[in-house]
Amino acid sequence: MKTDSTVVTGSTFLVTDEDGQPSRDHDGFYHRDVRHLDCYDLSLPTDLDALEVVDVRPGERLLHLGSPLETGARRYHVARHQFVTDGLYERITVSNLTDDRTETTLTLSLGTRFDDLFEVRGMGTEMERTVQARTGDAGVTFSYDPDDVDFDREVSVTVDGTTDADPAVTTDGQRADATLTLPLTLAAGEHRDLSVAVTPTRPVSSAVDAVDKARRDVREREHRWLEATTLPDHDESWQDVLAESRENLLELRLDTEHGPLFSAGVPWFATAFGRDSLIAAYQALPLTTEVAKGTCRYLAAQQATEVDPERDAEPGKILHEIRHGELTARELVPHRPYFGTVDATALFVVLAHETWRFTGDDEFAADLWPHVDRGLTWLEEYGIGDGEFVTYDLESGESGSLRHQAWKDSGDGILFPDGRHPSGDLAAAEVQGYAYDAMRRGAELADHVGAPNRARELERAADGLRTRFDDAFWLSEESFYAVAVTGAGEQIPSVTTNPGHCLWSGIVPETRADSVVDRLLAPDMFTGWGIRTLSADHDAYNPQSYHLGSVWPHDNSLCALGMARYDREDAARRVGEGLVAAARARGNDRLPELFAGFDRDRTTVPVTYGEACEPQAWAAAAPLACLRAVDGDPVAPPLLVE
Structure with missing residues (x-):
């Protein structure tokens, strides 16, 4: 099975197969949760073989294609130099490799029905569209403007190098297609350039100029990022993996009016996520504090102000996911934004405090404090409410809502041992x-902004939660913590990675820490590449499932930070070095969203999980967090003093 290859900048990206070819149903050019082109195919009358795919830098890719071998040689070579910024820009070079004059025809096939990303992912709808196309001297523009909802979209394809004839266009109401052709006569050894600009706003006047500008923009963006970030020093085995992390995070950087943040991942989650964006920003703090500040400010601006059951919104809550496609505009999905997560609000407080401690920026702390306090109030009044713990209701929720609202949010993310x-x-x-960590950090912020009474309230609440947690979740027979406790007080004693996050937060008493660490590294949990989400001894264990035995790099990095917090750098090193070895063994120095939980001694490389996002923000940032743990620095340095 061919895997995804993407050229991406923020929420704009091109998805192809690993050879750079559009060969699968979900391939195409996407912008802000809408597939603007589902057909973007370049061809000659003869087949083209993929020879080489070079990911030059974030937002830039070079494809080398060749016609079939004829008596040991190829007639044509095609180079496709692609850039993604606010659109897709490409310079195509067709070369005659022979010593004879030759004639051929280059064809660019285009098409769209402006699918919502949720439709591409398989959400069944009966959406009817009327897609139109209009042609011009230099290309074609597709448009969609429904009468019954405020949602209009357009994409223009401008080509320099076509003939004066209009592109051939076909429409059937639901979609529109176009074919642009360029007859080529090439002398021996001659090459011809063709520039293409795919813009989701308005057509450009010159595709040549647009490609040149995109090339400059991509390279300047990388230059600014490299100047603003410095990779921490470590031994040589880590360096290429850390460098790849930095590149991937630039690809996923979204620039908003509130500052930059990391989108969750491509192809399916190229948008702001509460939990994912917060954790990725936390992991990446040694690399950049700018993104952490932008993440906090963006999520603060989106913080819920009212109760809305359809979107799982409550005052003070932090969003789970925001979308911009047609299904959101029509309110067929609740992502405008959707607040169905029980943990993002606490993580928001954690990141705001950690960022303040990293930077010593008192103005940032003062600006964020009202939002932090609202988040803490949500934890008290809605998260815990009249109960003992922060809970979510598995039976509630509207259409499109998640059943599980913690990080293992698949339908079977948490199961009993049977x-x-x-x-x-x-x-x-x-x-x-x-929640415990948020309360402790919130108390420190409250003291800093001059609210000592609030600080004492939060400290008492944190201490009470820690005591109740240890009493209710501890499994004496396992010397470990239950993955969850039901509302009736029944423990779910499955052995999972979740308690590793409890080490990171500091809710685990010192006397329990070593047994939790050792259990996470037992053979049924630790594969050699990383820690499984679920014990291999569990009845439901499946190494190629989403949450029932796979390895998630971000999950491991939080466990590693937790191990180091309790002075178990030895354990943190095993986890960190396992992940780095996994990235290197894959051949691209990159960690995917997740991979299969097979033992390392059974596989020479980590086995792919087919639906994993790549790049994915909290996987990309995982090596940075692991390095922090390995170096014995699991928490932020002391406040800077003037």
Whole structure:
């Protein structure tokens, strides 16, 4: 099975197969959750073989294609130099490799129905569209403007190098297609350039100029990023992996009016996410504090102000996911934004405090404090409410809502040892840790901004939660913590990575820490590449499942930070070095969203999980967090003093 290859800048990206060819149903050019082109195919009358795909830098890719071998030689070579910024820009060079004059025809096939990304992912709808196309001297523009909702989209394809004839256009109401052709007569050894600009706003006057500008923009963006970030020093085995992390994070950087943040990942999550963006920003703090500040400010601006059951919104809550496609505009999905996460609010407080401690920026702390306080109030009044723990209701939620609202948010993310699904209210272990950490950090911020009474309230609340957590979640027989506790007080004693996050948050008593660390590194949990999400001894274990035995790099990095917090750098090093070895063994120095949980001694490379996002922000940032743990620096340095 061919895997995805993407050229991406923020929420704009081109998806192809690994050879750079559009060969799968979900391939195409996307911008802000809409597939603007589902057909973008370059061809000659003869087949073209993929020879080489070079990811030059974030937002830039070079494809080398060749016609089939004829008596040991190729007739044509095609180079496709692609740039993604606010659109897709490409310079195509066709070369005659022979010593004879030759004639051929270059064809660019285009098409769209302006699919919402949720439709591409398989969400069944009965959406009817009327897609139109208009041609010009230099290309074609597709447009969609429904009468019944404020949602108009357009994409223009401008080509320098076509004939004066209009492109051939076909429409059937639901979609529109176009074919642009360029007859080529090439002398021996001659090459011809063709420039293409795909713009999701308005057509450009010159595709040649637009490609040149995109080339400059991509390279200047990388230059600014490299100047603004410095990779931490470490031994040679880590350096290429850390460099790849820095590149991937630039690809996923979204620049907003509130500052930069990391989108979750491509192809399916190229947007702001609460949990994902917060954790990735935290992991990447040694690389950049600018993104952490932007993430906090963006999420503060989107913080819920009212109760809205359809979107799982409550005052003070931090969003889970925001989308910009047609299904969102029509309110067929709740992502405008959607608040169905029980942990992002606590993580928001954690990141705001950690960023302040990293930077010593008192103005930032003062600006964020009202939003931090609202988040803490949500934790008290809605997260915990009249109960003992931060819980979510497995049976509630509107259409499009998530059943599980902690990080293992698949339908089977949390199971009893016999495979049964829990029901009713559920308190996930790591969520209690996040809440505890948020309260402790919130107390320090409250003291700093001059609210000592609020600080004492938060300290008492944190201490009470820590005591209740240890009493309710501890598994004496396992010397470990339950993954969750039901509303009826029943433990779910499955052995998972979730308690590793509790080490990171500091909710685990010192006397328990070593046993938790050692259990995470036992053979049924640690593969050699990383820690499995679920014990291999569990009845539901499946190494190629989403949350039931796979390895998630971000999950491992939080476990490693937790191990180092309790002075177990030895364990943190095993985890960190395992992930780095996994990235190197894959051949691209990159960690995907997740990979299969097979033992390292059974596989020479980590086995792919087919639906994994790559690049993915909290996977890309995982080596940075692991390095912090390995170096014995799991928490921020002391406040800077003038």
